[in-house]
Amino acid sequence: MKIKLQLIIDNNNEYITEDVIYLERDELSSETLGLTLKEAKNINSKVQEIRITHQITDFVAHHRHCPCCSKPRSIKGYHPLIYRTLFGKICLRSPRLFSCRCQSQQSSTFSPLVQLLTEHVSPELSYLESKWASLMSYGLAAKLLKEVFPVEIYPSSVYRITSKVANRLEQELGEEKAMFIEGCQRDWNQLPRPDTxxxxxxxxxxxxxxxxxxxxxxxxxxxxxxxxxxxxxxxxxxxxxxxxxxxxxxxxxxxxxxxxxxxxxxxxxxxxxxxxxxxxxxxxxxxxxxxDWFHVTMRMTVIKQISKGAMGKDYANFEKQLLRTKWFLWHGNVYQSLDVLESLIMDLALYSKNKAHKKFKLWRVVSEFYQYIQSNSQFILNYGELYRHGESVSSACAESAVNELISKRMAKSQxxxxxxxxxxxxxxxxxxxxxxxxxxxxxxxxxxxxxxxxxxxxxxx
Structure with missing residues (x-):
């Protein structure tokens, strides 16, 4: 079986036929059924080249004539212009035209293609490069693009495009402010009913x-x-x-x-x-x-583990005081929790200057926890009441955000x-x-x- 693919271009009822590819099949098998990836790449690349060539020809012909006097402008010469697309790199013949004398111009010559194609990479290619580079390494993104599309690309190119897109996103970010609350209560009351x-x-x-x-x-x-x-x-x-x-x-x-x-x-x-x-x-x-309650309990777990080896026979009493602190914090009683922690620090103060003693480390972590609770006292609420009403008291979703945004791309196996x-x-x-x-x-x-x-x-x- 022989197949000949042709592209028919309708240019104002003037039909132009271009040969795309010849396909030949012998015996039917699972390997020869339909199109192969290589054939699909060749077809897309050839169609892209033919289409761009005709688009550029029409564009140049349209801009060849002066918009004021309609006289054709002379061509000074041609220079190559490289344009990268998802379906291959295209080398364009960019003409340089003389400016018409009917009007004064800043330059005697100009290139219409250069004025049109300010970027030499197609938006779709930039989009896929930056998207895939954000999900996997630059090298893997380049390999995947070459596997799927008929394009020759390198990790350095993926990195440059991604950085260019990121810088453009940064430039669109608004001005920093210390306060974003605007208006007064009267204005807020007139707003539509809020969402959840x-x-x-x-x-x-x-x-x-x-x-x-x-x-x-x-x-x-x-x-x-x-x-x-x-x-x-x-x-x-x-x-x-x-x-x-x-x-x-x-x-x-x-x-x-x-x-x-x-x-x-x-x-x-x-x-x-x-x-x-x-x-x-x-x-x-x-x-x-x-x-976040998770970070509170995590710090208390560290204190408990250290106290097992440092307190010895006094561990049971220390653990009891630690549980009291946890109970007070769970119910939002910051004053009582700080009071218990202060008493524990005073009991361990004798070892605050002896760094070689086991209880020195325990004194240090308890003191740090005391400062942590004291500096965040205004953010400690009644966790028990919030939990009973179905409110969030832990930032588990933030841990997933760390994994999604940082770990999978910048840490772990990377x-x-x-x-x-x-x-x-x-x-x-x-x-x-x-x-x-x-x-x-x-x-x-x-x-x-x-x-x-x-x-x-x-x-x-």
Missing amino acids: PITVSLDGGYVHARKGNNRKAGWFEVIVGKSLQEGHQPRRFGYVVNYDQKPKRRLYEMLEKQGLQLNQDINFLTDGGDTVRDLPLYLSPRSEHIL QMRWTQKVAHLLLQVRSKTLNGDLIKSFKQWYPKMDDAHNIPQPLAA
Whole structure:
């Protein structure tokens, strides 16, 4: 069997036929049934080349004549222009035209193609490169693109495109403010009835750092957050602590896209750390800030484990006091819990200067826990009452956000070392991808971009 594929172009009722490919099949088998991947790539590449050639020819012919006097403009010469698409790299013959003398021009010559194609990479290729690079390593993204599409691409190219997209997203971010609450109670009462309450969990993670050629520069902290609302898809955001200059604006815009109104209830769950304690303040007049119960119990578990080896026969009494502290905190009684902790610190104060003694470490962690509860006392509520009413008291969803945004891409099996800038920019693209907003940004930048990409796809990483 022989098959000949042809492309028929209708140019104002003038039909042009172009040969695309010849296919030949001998004996039918499972391997020869239908199109192979190589044949499909060749067909797409050839159709792309033919279509672009005719599009460029029509475009140049249309701009060959002066729009004022309609006289044809002379061609000074041609120069090559490389344009990369999903279906191959196309080398275009870009003509340089002389400007018409009927009007004064700044330059005697110009290139219409250069003015049109300010970027030499198609929007769809940029979109897929940045999307896949946010979900997997740059090398794997390049390999996957080469496997699926007839395109020659390298990890360095994927990195450059992803960085370019991330920088463009950063430039669209609004101005940072200390307070985002606007209006007064009278204005808020006139707003429409709000949607269901929003719960936002904030947590931190750590990424391997590098500085220049130093690949053992330690770690740096990354803050991530996840917003949950009944009947809505969760949303995520993240930023590098010592690099980002607009953390509060970033959180506010995520809540805006979630549909936050100033008369809507919102709960913020944080771990009580210095980097996130002040972040959610002054974002909404109906907000409530809660210290995450998981981090409270995690610190108390560490104290309990250390006390087993340090207290000896006094462990039973120490554990009893620790359980009292936990009970007081669960019911929001900060005063009584601090009183119990203070008495434990006084009992261990004799060992505060003897670093070799077992109880010195116990005294240190109890003192740190005391300072932790004292600095976050205004964020400790009656957890028992909240739990009985079905409210969230733990930031388990923030732990999942750490895993989604940081661990799967920048830690665990990924052995890369990151600069703060590169990690921060990749976080923005990855959060946009997981939220389903990356295609929306591309549609805003390129309004004529195909809507076919706006189909939800399962995330592999």
